[in-house]
Amino acid sequence: AQSVTQLGSHVSVSEGALVLLRCNYSSSVPPYLFWYVQYPNQGLQLLLKYTSAATLVKGINGFEAEFKKSETSFHLTKPSAHMSDAAEYFCAVSDQAGTALIFGKGTTLSVSS
Amino acid sequence: NAGVTQTPKFRVLKTGQSMTLLCAQDMNHEYMYWYRQDPGMGLRLIHYSVGEGTTAKGEVPDGYNVSRLKKQNFLLGLESAAPSQTSVYFCASSHSTEFTEAFFGQGTRLTVV
Numbered sequence A: 001a002q003s004v005t006q007l008g009s010h011v012s013v014s015e016g017a018l019v020l021l022r023c024n025y026s027s028s029v030p031p032y033l034f035w036y037v038q039y040p041n042q043g044l045q046l047l048l049k050y051t052s053a054a055t056l057v058k059g060i061n062g063f064e065a066e067f068k069k070s071e072t073s074f075h076l077t078k079p080s081a082h083m084s085d086a087a088e089y090f091c092a093v094s095d096q097a098g099t100a101l102i103f104g105k106g107t108t109l110s111v112s113s
Numbered sequence B: 001n002a003g004v005t006q007t008p009k010f011r012v013l014k015t016g017q018s019m020t021l022l023c024a025q026d027m028n029h030e031y032m033y034w035y036r037q038d039p040g041m042g043l044r045l046i047h048y049s050v051g052e053g054t055t056a057k058g059e060v061p062d063g064y065n066v067s068r069l070k071k072q073n074f075l076l077g078l079e080s081a082a083p084s085q086t087s088v089y090f091c092a093s094s095h096s097t098e099f100t101e102a103f104f105g106q107g108t109r110l111t112v113v
Helices: none
Strands: A003-007 A010-014 A019-026 A033-038 A044-050 A056-058 A064-068 A073-078 A087-094 A101-103 A107-112 B004-007 B010-013 B019-025 B031-038 B042-049 B065-067 B073-078 B087-094 B108-112
Touching: A003 A087, A003 A101, A010 A019, A019 A033, A019 A087, A019 A107, A033 A064, A033 A073, A044 A056, A044 A064, A044 A073, A073 A087, A101 B042, B004 B087, B019 B031, B019 B087, B019 B108, B031 B073, B042 B065, B042 B073, B073 B087
Parallel strands: A010 A107, B010 B108
Antiparallel strands: A003 A019, A019 A073, A033 A044, A033 A087, A056 A064, A064 A073, A087 A101, A087 A107, B004 B019, B019 B073, B031 B042, B031 B087, B065 B073, B087 B108
């Protein structure tokens, strides 16, 4: 069965520093992979998605992620953190039938000035 | 464009009471989902639907029922609420032609006392 593991439930960075949020997946078929962001008291918003077109995926707000099949990873990065990036981030994989998303447990990103 | 709308946004129930959460989408999506979000657990799929008149169980379906009588609506029912069902519930929808972005509602915060 498909699953995702997010390493680190909480990541803290300084404003301007590199953001790296880690996600590893388990899938028996080529996966669709997603990163979502959740701001306080809001629903989830799509940051970016991997659907096999390109291994380096660019998303909104300067985020990008690289699909590495050999490492079964899909880590999220941003070169320079901004205060507004503070939120909870979820990695997700499509299930085997392609009918639903399976989410990781989330990583809370804190950004300090 | 309203997207995905959840009703109500907040609710407090007493143990043993019943209630229905309503989800409505105006994007003509085939697929609809109910997730629950608990601290440290990420989002877990309760039930989903791949079309009008169809429903299927997700990861944590016990204690919940769903109905999809109209394409645009997906109802989540709690017949006899328990404190363990205290959570934030999210509805989402997506197209069926390929696994594209899932659009989320703003969530319903349910407390069972």
